[in-house]
Amino acid sequence: MEKLKYILFFAGLCCFALAGILSAVLPVAHLSRIPYQKLEQLVTAPSYEFLDLAQRYPDQMSKYYGQADAASFRDALRLGRDTYIAEACWHCHSQFVRPVSNEDLRFGKVSWAGEYMNEMFLPHLFGTRRVGPDLIRESGRHGNDWHAAHFYNPSLVVPTSVMPRYSWFFDGERPNKRGLAMIAYVQWLGSWATPEALAQQERSHAAK
Amino acid sequence: MSAISPAVPLAPSRTTGRPLVERPVIKAHFIAAFVFFFASLFSGLFFALQFSRIYPFPGVELLSPGRLRMIHTNGIAYGFLMNAFIALMYWIVPRVTGQPVLSRKLSWFVFWVWQAIVGVAAIGILGGRAQGIEWGETPTFVDPFVLIGGAFLAANIATPILKVRDKPLYVTLWYFSAMLVWLPLTYAMGNFVPQYFVPGAGGAAITGLFIHDLVGLTVTPLGWGMMYYLVPVILKKPIWSHTLSLAGFWGLAFFYPLNGVHHFFWSPIPMYAQYGAVMSTIAVEIVVFTVIVNFFMTLRGRGDALRTELPIRWFFSGMAMYFLTCLQCAFQATLTVQKVIHFSDWVVGHAHLVMFGVFGSWILGATVYVWPKVTARGWWSERLNYWNWWLSTLGILVMFFDLMAAGLVQGYLWQNLAPWEQSLIASMPFWHIRTISGIAIITGQLLQAFNMWMTARSAAPESALGAASQPALV
Numbered sequence: 001m002e003k004l005k006y007i008l009f010f011a012g013l014c015c016f017a018l019a020g021i022l023s024a025v026l027p028v029a030h031l032s033r034i035p036y037q038k039l040e041q042l043v044t045a046p047s048y049e050f051l052d053l054a055q056r057y058p059d060q061m062s063k064y065y066g067q068a069d070a071a072s073f074r075d076a077l078r079l080g081r082d083t084y085i086a087e088a089c090w091h092c093h094s095q096f097v098r099p100v101s102n103e104d105l106r107f108g109k110v111s112w113a114g115e116y117m118n119e120m121f122l123p124h125l126f127g128t129r130r131v132g133p134d135l136i137r138e139s140g141r142h143g144n145d146w147h148a149a150h151f152y153n154p155s156l157v158v159p160t161s162v163m164p165r166y167s168w169f170f171d172g173e174r175p176n177k178r179g180l181a182m183i184a185y186v187q188w189l190g191s192w193a194t195p196e197a198l199a200q201q202e203r204s205h206a207a208k
Numbered sequence: 209m210s211a212i213s214p215a216v217p218l219a220p221s222r223t224t225g226r227p228l229v230e231r232p233v234i235k236a237h238f239i240a241a242f243v244f245f246f247a248s249l250f251s252g253l254f255f256a257l258q259f260s261r262i263y264p265f266p267g268v269e270l271l272s273p274g275r276l277r278m279i280h281t282n283g284i285a286y287g288f289l290m291n292a293f294i295a296l297m298y299w300i301v302p303r304v305t306g307q308p309v310l311s312r313k314l315s316w317f318v319f320w321v322w323q324a325i326v327g328v329a330a331i332g333i334l335g336g337r338a339q340g341i342e343w344g345e346t347p348t349f350v351d352p353f354v355l356i357g358g359a360f361l362a363a364n365i366a367t368p369i370l371k372v373r374d375k376p377l378y379v380t381l382w383y384f385s386a387m388l389v390w391l392p393l394t395y396a397m398g399n400f401v402p403q404y405f406v407p408g409a410g411g412a413a414i415t416g417l418f419i420h421d422l423v424g425l426t427v428t429p430l431g432w433g434m435m436y437y438l439v440p441v442i443l444k445k446p447i448w449s450h451t452l453s454l455a456g457f458w459g460l461a462f463f464y465p466l467n468g469v470h471h472f473f474w475s476p477i478p479m480y481a482q483y484g485a486v487m488s489t490i491a492v493e494i495v496v497f498t499v500i501v502n503f504f505m506t507l508r509g510r511g512d513a514l515r516t517e518l519p520i521r522w523f524f525s526g527m528a529m530y531f532l533t534c535l536q537c538a539f540q541a542t543l544t545v546q547k548v549i550h551f552s553d554w555v556v557g558h559a560h561l562v563m564f565g566v567f568g569s570w571i572l573g574a575t576v577y578v579w580p581k582v583t584a585r586g587w588w589s590e591r592l593n594y595w596n597w598w599l600s601t602l603g604i605l606v607m608f609f610d611l612m613a614a615g616l617v618q619g620y621l622w623q624n625l626a627p628w629e630q631s632l633i634a635s636m637p638f639w640h641i642r643t644i645s646g647i648a649i650i651t652g653q654l655l656q657a658f659n660m661w662m663t664a665r666s667a668a669p670e671s672a673l674g675a676a677s678q679p680a681l682v
């Protein structure tokens with residue numbers, strides 16, 4: 001009887017381990033062939049939108065980020081990602097485009113595993129619910145001023161929106177450190193998969 | 209069957225002379241469970257109001273709807289369900305084993321550690337320190353303490369189980385002891401690996417596994433373990449088939465955790481993992497059948513108990529909803545159905561039916577049964593208990609079917625490329641109904657809590673059958 005107990009205990013652990021191997025270790029091992037990038041490797045220059053923020057809100061930008069360069073852009077992206085998690089944005093916005101239900105027509109290029117193999121998706125923010133639209137192809141879809149107005153009061157730009165106001169992203173009416181970071185982050189999401197970026201990659205691939 | 213009958217007479221332990229069950233600890237866990245239950249319920253209500261474009265705390269950062277949503281889910285998992293289940297393990301395990309838990313002091317220590325964990329996690333989440341893992345939003349600095357608390361709890365509860373030597377373990381103890389091992393493994397995997405080690409799609413596979421193991425290997429074993437004890441005890445007849453109950457246990461252990469990836473269908477997770485998740489999810493249906501058949505065959509011939517015994521009514525209405533949820537799961541976890549319903553309110557309805565319709569019902573049924581026994585008083589009002597059953601059951605069914613319909617509407621509008629705003633406008637009536645059904649559920653719980661309060665405060669019974677000397681309260 002005693003011996004049986006240990007065998008069964010071991011069997012229970014085996015069930016747990018088997019599931020872990022089949023549905024986690026195997027896919028993870030498979031995906032680990034894609035090189036992992038730190039943000040420093042991934043982002044080497046400030047985005048157009050980040051430079052645009054420095055034009056629109058020069059006082060706020062120099063106050064919180066100093067010079068708008070690659071280093072301050074990376075700081076903004078990290079803070080934007082952390083804020084996105086803290087506010088649970090990912091509970092109402094997903095971050096992957098599926099190959100079904102016309103999602104490529106609505107959002108853009110279908111998601112592939114390689115685009116998530118970097119620091120910004122640790123933890124991944126795939127999400128499981130869309131109250132609002134998917135955001136992984138959000139880059140360049142709206143202007144910075146649209147995003148500023150939208151975070152300040154979403155119904156100003158989307159009258160039927162149910163998203164709450166994020167007044168704590170603002171000093172008065174101008175975005176503060178978190179507000180600027182959020183705009184930079186959302187504008188960065190999918191910047192590698194805009195039609196222009198994809199055409200650019202296509203050209204450089206052909207040149208090789 | 210008698211060797212494994214759960215009906216062990218409740219005399220003080222022979223070896224220690226301590227009372228078998230520490231009623232004050234159980235009572236404290238019940239109270240804590242209901243405190244966090246209300247925190248969760250009201251967070252859920254405030255979050256739901258957002259969808260009717262009512263913002264109870266506009267511009268208040270600490271009570272922003274997004275943060276309240278995380279309080280809602282984590283409060284239910286770690287505050288309500290865990291506290292209630294710990295209370296019920298303290299009630300059940302000594303009765304089945306004939307041994308008290310390891311130590312009374314340790315019980316109180318675990319109690320306070322657990323409340324501190326949940327309280328600090330809630331403050332952390334509201335303060336903007338949440339972790340980006342679904343069902344694991346508890347801040348990263350809380351996670352190690354959850355594991356430590358879990359280890360102390362396991363030591364406390366495993367002790368009496370390990371002392372059983374001369375007879376086979378009853379299935380309730382199988383479920384409980386398995387859960388004590390699976391919980392820390394699951395929690396560590398889900399909270400640490402995708403946070404620090406595995407990014408992107410691989411991390412998603414692990415969080416899917418974590419979400420599913422948390423429900424399948426922690427909450428479900430606790431729930432069924434409790435059912436296997438309470439249902440035979442209240443009906444005063446043994447479970448229909450002990451063999452079938454073990455088939456159910458091993459089926460759960462084998463198939464349940466294989467389902468993880470079904471939370472991220474059509475994502476960049478490799479497709480072989482997704483196909484595997486489809487098949488194992490459908491296979492779970494076999495397990496579900498064995499358990500459901502076992503319990504309804506046990507009820508056979510005692511159908512009157514659904515009318516006369518409120519705990520039995522709660523338990524079996526919960527099981528009916530368990531069957532409904534799992535049947536739904538077998539269909540919704542196919543890649544075809546996922547095209548439409550993924551990301552929609554359908555899934556939210558499913559989650560509510562599982563967490564409240566099934567496990568909430570079972571805990572409320574157990575509350576109706578155990579609370580008078582731990583307080584040594586009769587219910588202040590039987591009628592209010594029945595009111596809660598009606599309000600909760602109708603509330604959750606309305607919510608479930610309403611969100612299911614909303615999910616289909618949303619899914620097809622998205623697929624048909626309607627402007628995004630159209631899906632919001634079309635969802636509004638469903639969201640209003642969801643809020644109303646939620647208010648019905650909250651009203652039921654307020655009545656329940658008020659009844660518990662009045663019961664505990666009422667005068668102690670004059671008969672000698674008081675708290676200390678009740679011999680046969682099995």
